[in-house]
Amino acid sequence: xxxxxxxxxxxxxARSTGLAMVTVCNNNHLGLxxxxxxxxxxxxxxxxxxxxxxxxxxPWNGAEAMIGxxxxxxxxxxxxxxxxxxxxxxxxxxxxxIAHRHRDLPLDSGWAVDAQGEPTCDPHRARAISPxxxxxxxxxxxxxxxxxxAISGTALGRDVVGTLDTTWPCNKGDLVISIDPAAFGxxxxxERVSDYLDxxxxxxxxxxxxxxxxxxxxxxxxxxxxxxxxxxxxxxxxQELRRLDExxxxx
Amino acid sequence: xxxxxxxxxxxxxARSTGLAMVTVCNNNHLGLxxxxxxxxxxxxxxxxxxxxxxxxxxPWNGAEAMIGxxxxxxxxxxxxxxxxxxxxxxxxxxxxxIAHRHRDLPLDSGWAVDAQGEPTCDPHRARAISPxxxxxxxxxxxxxxxxxxAISGTALGRDVVGTLDTTWPCNKGDLVISIDPAAFGxxxxxERVSDYLDxxxxxxxxxxxxxxxxxxxxxxxxxxxxxxxxxxxxxxxxQELRRLDExxxxx
Numbered sequence: 001x002x003x004x005x006x007x008x009x010x011x012x013x014a015r016s017t018g019l020a021m022v023t024v025c026n027n028n029h030l031g032l033x034x035x036x037x038x039x040x041x042x043x044x045x046x047x048x049x050x051x052x053x054x055x056x057x058x059p060w061n062g063a064e065a066m067i068g069x070x071x072x073x074x075x076x077x078x079x080x081x082x083x084x085x086x087x088x089x090x091x092x093x094x095x096x097x098i099a100h101r102h103r104d105l106p107l108d109s110g111w112a113v114d115a116q117g118e119p120t121c122d123p124h125r126a127r128a129i130s131p132x133x134x135x136x137x138x139x140x141x142x143x144x145x146x147x148x149x150a151i152s153g154t155a156l157g158r159d160v161v162g163t164l165d166t167t168w169p170c171n172k173g174d175l176v177i178s179i180d181p182a183a184f185g186x187x188x189x190x191e192r193v194s195d196y197l198d199x200x201x202x203x204x205x206x207x208x209x210x211x212x213x214x215x216x217x218x219x220x221x222x223x224x225x226x227x228x229x230x231x232x233x234x235x236x237x238x239q240e241l242r243r244l245d246e247x248x249x250x251x
Numbered sequence: 252x253x254x255x256x257x258x259x260x261x262x263x264x265a266r267s268t269g270l271a272m273v274t275v276c277n278n279n280h281l282g283l284x285x286x287x288x289x290x291x292x293x294x295x296x297x298x299x300x301x302x303x304x305x306x307x308x309x310p311w312n313g314a315e316a317m318i319g320x321x322x323x324x325x326x327x328x329x330x331x332x333x334x335x336x337x338x339x340x341x342x343x344x345x346x347x348x349i350a351h352r353h354r355d356l357p358l359d360s361g362w363a364v365d366a367q368g369e370p371t372c373d374p375h376r377a378r379a380i381s382p383x384x385x386x387x388x389x390x391x392x393x394x395x396x397x398x399x400x401a402i403s404g405t406a407l408g409r410d411v412v413g414t415l416d417t418t419w420p421c422n423k424g425d426l427v428i429s430i431d432p433a434a435f436g437x438x439x440x441x442e443r444v445s446d447y448l449d450x451x452x453x454x455x456x457x458x459x460x461x462x463x464x465x466x467x468x469x470x471x472x473x474x475x476x477x478x479x480x481x482x483x484x485x486x487x488x489x490q491e492l493r494r495l496d497e498x499x500x501x502x
Binding site: 019143179209214 | 268270325384389391401444447456460
């Protein structure tokens, strides 16, 4: 909820100044960032949202988690639908690592390292998630940790608590940036961006690859299908949701 | 030169507003971005610089270059030296690909694809550079292309010319962003950032890895060594520099 308010505040401010940044301190888990930048993009502005997490990712060559999974989301207005990128800088999420542990499934190579910093495919020996994209991904993850921490004044690295373990109040930060292209004299960006994205979608693909996609297209198709056909929920989760619903109705 | 002026303008503006973005249109090749963000960081501000290039990088699953090598540079004040990240979103630079062609050296896997979009290690068959970091790196490279193009109003994708082939005037854009942490109520970020970076440097490393580094440290060591010991220049380059020097002295 705080994230949506921050998005609204950034959009309003950018309308007058062209560029606005809102910092959120000590907020709880933001959830998926895609929704915030989509909200900004639907106002005709470009949105960038950054946040951090507890230290789960090791530095390049490192054996210990020192960096959050630090996702970045970028939304750009386009027709018929905005461009929405929402990606973490960890190779996988902590949720995925835990799921592999529960099911005794091997990890892909490059996803995690053991207590000595050696790459491991054993989910039970994994001690830290690897950054995506090797040393460059590490540099980016570290830079995003610094941007969020230094600007919002919130905790850095192993001092971040409460994003997974909610017994502690969460002390991480979030940055919500909104940019109004019109303020920079740019009025035809919607058409130019849409044309360019169409050219990328139509560009020649490797045979058998299924074609070139644009970030956000797949998630949008899955969401549309879920809105039309419903979603599958595990029985235990459904029972828990019913129980919470009844408890809140009784309160 | 335009880049340095843009950096100065952004720093001055951020001092009063907390946050400033300067767009540069139709500029020539910026050169290394590290110098611009270092300039901003030495003023106590956080710098982010983005630029694009001619389309050299293929989309994920794609066979044709549709995206620039789109580097991102991020500078954050720290003691004793600022944090400086300067990385392209292509797996390698065009210069490196050309050097491998000239020397008939094989490419590493993941660096490039051939005309059908299949990964290739043959520098002569390589038609497009791969994004670093797989599909996530592709998403980031595309998002940066959109940010620069949509905000500065400059060309996108295959419409960008003149960054390599200087027979055309260059029509790409650059973004220079400067953020003054003090404007966001943050006054102790220098100490916090420096302490965190030291903790990352000292964190346990994989045996035999040479330890955990921070982006910019290696480049700084090489620069300091070069300032102390001089640099090696190929004879032909040195002759050309002398010729240019004499020609400009005569003009």
